[in-house]
Amino acid sequence: MSEHYLLRHRSVPHIDRLDVYRSQGGFEAFHKAVTSLKPGEVIEEIKKSGLRGRGGAGFPTGTKWGFLPNTLWPHYVVANADESEPGTFKDHEILESNPFQFLEGLMIAAYAVQAQRAYIYLRGEFWQLAQALDQRIAQLEADGLLGEDIFGTDYSLRLFTHLGAGAYICGEETALLESLEGKLGQPRLRPPFPATAGLYNSPTVINNVETLTNVPLIIGRGADWFRSFGTDKSPGLKIFSLSGCVNRPGNYELPLGCTFRELIYDHGGGIVQDHAIKAIMAAGASSVLIAATPEALETPMDYETTLEKFGAPLGSASIIVLDETVNMAWLAFKTIGFFKHESCGKCTPCREGTFWMNQIATRIMRGKATRADIHLLENVAQQIQGKCLCALGEFSIMAVLSSLKLFAKDFEQLIKVEHDG
């Protein structure tokens, strides 16, 4: 098995124990940062590495850190561990099995922006993981890696976990901040951006768990090492969550730019029962469907190519594989149901639009829809497009419009059943 750097527990057993993690060089990057690098130098190294946000947006991490103004204090760092996108389960594995590398990344990020408090916002379902993190944070405090005057410097840092309670929308960073402040998890209007007015109206960096887990590697091994993986514009390794109709679903740590075919066939063992592959979703339930042609399968998975070729962002790299047995009207019904449930209700196009799409999709699935309903579904989806406060509304129509476009027959099938008896 090849060396793993993010899913490091697959290479080093018991890396979830502090003594083992430290024996493997753990917290040396944090030590190096705090004792020998200026905060600005840490940010420069991350910028040089080209690390981009692994939560879905792909925004350059170093640039994000650099946005915080040094005129406004205090600064905060918040780790987004609200992983809730159907098809995404990478942060879950990191938090469960390689937690100290994540914590070290969070601590380096906090040092880089001189935050003295950082929060880890976990989805409520990660209750057990939060308990385990609390114990690990206490260990770090006991070891002097957290607390006052770390390594004899004047830098102090404390970490806290905070549990959500079942709301997908809280993965959206401004909704997450609202939730952390004890309010409804509803997105904020931007500007101002969290970099200037985030948690408690203070400058705040919010990073995904996997993003932070890359940070000790970059500070420890250097930006050039990091850039030896991946592509020029999408450097580094990525955890691809593979699910759906494949023989070996799971997380795969691979360089950005590897192809769908490599992931699905070489690593995922191909399609269940040797069925033909029909379509791919690259970013979980929020994806545009990609018809799985031989050419599409050869497409490199990075932040640019899937978007340019198919209008399908790579997002969090959560690859859901659909085989020939899957009816795409059913798929649209499933994703609509998800977004309808998770719409926070703040803006009308999303709240009402997902409700009505759900009504129509349910009608289609019950075989009670007419051809006009298919057009109506498309029409409602188009009215949501571009009109929502945050990305959730936009996500809710991705699978709908692309399945109508690529697999219209699947919808018609369900209508014919009714009319032909």
Place this chain on the structure above:
Amino acid sequence: MKKLAELYEDEIQVILAKYPDEQKRSAVMPLLYLAQRASGRISQEAMQEIAEILDIAITDVASIVGFYSLFHEEPGGRYRIQVCTDLPCALRGADAFLRQLCDLLGVEVGETTADGLFTIEEVKCLAACHRAPVFQVQNGDGLEYHENQTIDTARLVIDELRLRAQKPPGGAA
């Protein structure tokens, strides 16, 4: 009914210390989890007390309870069995599994068994799509995942929970 402040005095202090002094409101969700621990649901009295601790209106507390799906105002079973049926899980048989589970317990989704032990709920993605079918068990005192389930393994989990329910709360095994 005992006040939260009596039951969980130390824990309340630990929770409040997580947030800056002037940002106490941040503690509303952790305090609601505490309130839910004893009885598996959140009462009006508990909401009122949390509002007083945090110096906010009870309607603000109630709106949080209503917004987040892991907080329950209505009584349910001692164990809430929550099955994910989102797309990736459904592709691996979660819908059929949920049906079997309902048949096993003799209830429909949303209903509670006659002995008051189990409520079956259909929930959204649990971030364990590669190990579907998957469900979590929520009770007052936390959540646990059960992955790669079949109806046979689920039966074992349910039997185990029945045994657990017979033990006195918090008692040693």
